[in-house]
Amino acid sequence: QVQLVESGGGLxxxxxxxxxxxxxxxxxxxxxxxxxxxxxxxxxxxxxxxxNWNGEATxxxxxxxxxxxxxxxxAKNTLYLQxxxxxxxxxxxxxxxxxxGGSCLLETTYNYWGQGTQVTVxx
Numbered sequence: 764q765v766q767l768v769e770s771g772g773g774l775x776x777x778x779x780x781x782x783x784x785x786x787x788x789x790x791x792x793x794x795x796x797x798x799x800x801x802x803x804x805x806x807x808x809x810x811x812x813x814x815n816w817n818g819e820a821t822x823x824x825x826x827x828x829x830x831x832x833x834x835x836x837x838a839k840n841t842l843y844l845q846x847x848x849x850x851x852x853x854x855x856x857x858x859x860x861x862x863x864g865g866s867c868l869l870e871t872t873y874n875y876w877g878q879g880t881q882v883t884v885x886x
Contacts, residue, residue, distance in 0.1 A: 764789050765787075765788070765789040765790045765861070765874075765875045766786075766787070766788045766789055766877075767785055767786070767787050767859050767860065767861060767875055767876065767877035768785065768786045768787075768788075768877060768878070769783060769784065769785050769857060769858065769859050769877045769878065769879055769880035770783070770784050770785075770786070770880055771783040771784050771880060772857060772880030772881045772882045772883075773881075773882070773883070774883045774884075774885065775849055775882075775883070775884055775885070776884070776885050777849060777850055777851055777884055777885065777886050778848060778849065779849050779884070780845070780846060780847045780848075780849065781846045781849065781882060782843060782844070782845050782846070783799070783843065783844040783846065783857055783859075783880060783882075784841055784842070784843055785797070785799075785841065785842040785843075785844075785859030785877055786839075786840065786841050787840045787841065787842065787861065788840065790861065790875070792835075792837055792840040793816050793817065793837040794816065794863060795816065795861040795862060795863050795874075796813060796814065796815050796816055796861075796862050796863075796867035797813065797814055797833075797835060797842045797859060797860070797861055797862075797867070798810070798811075798812065798813035798814075798859065798860045798861075798862065798867050798870075798873060799811040799812045799813070799831075799833060799842075799844050799857060799858070799859055799860075800857070800858045800859075800860060800870060801853075801855035801856065801857045801858065801882075802855055802856050802858070802879075803852075803854060803855040803856075806855075808858070808870065809824065810824050810868065810870060811823070811824055811827055811831065811844070811857070812824065812827065812831055812833040812844060813833065813862075813867030813868060814833045814834065814835055814842070814867070815867065816837075817837070818834060818835045818837075821833050821834075822867065822868060826852075827846075827853075830846065830847050830848045830849075831844060831845065831846050831847070832844070832845040832847075833845075842859055844857070844859075846882070849882075849884045850884060851884045851885065851886045852884075853882060853884050854882060854883050854884050855881075855882060856879040856880070856881050856882075857879060857880050857881075857882055858876055858877055858878075858879045859876075859877045860873040860874075860875060860876045860877065861873065861874055861875040862874055
């Protein structure tokens, strides 16, 4: 049974930093590209970032480019999202997801999703 478990969310002031983690089990982690998505209250879920199987290629939404960094440790079956210079508009539930063989830029191609971790940025 595949499980993706996010952690590291919380309440932070604007300008602060958080590091999200996503621990994966039940799958061959380095067979999958991994992604981060977020959903703010009353809004659709949006792409944030994704990373290919070996971490050599990363992609970011324009809204987070230069502030967020995705990485992965395949030995630990863990995905990370380092978030710096946080803004109130970054407030959302953050989800990690795994995709096998499809584009990591397309939400509809993902095979597995975590339950999310809440990030709240106060002004």
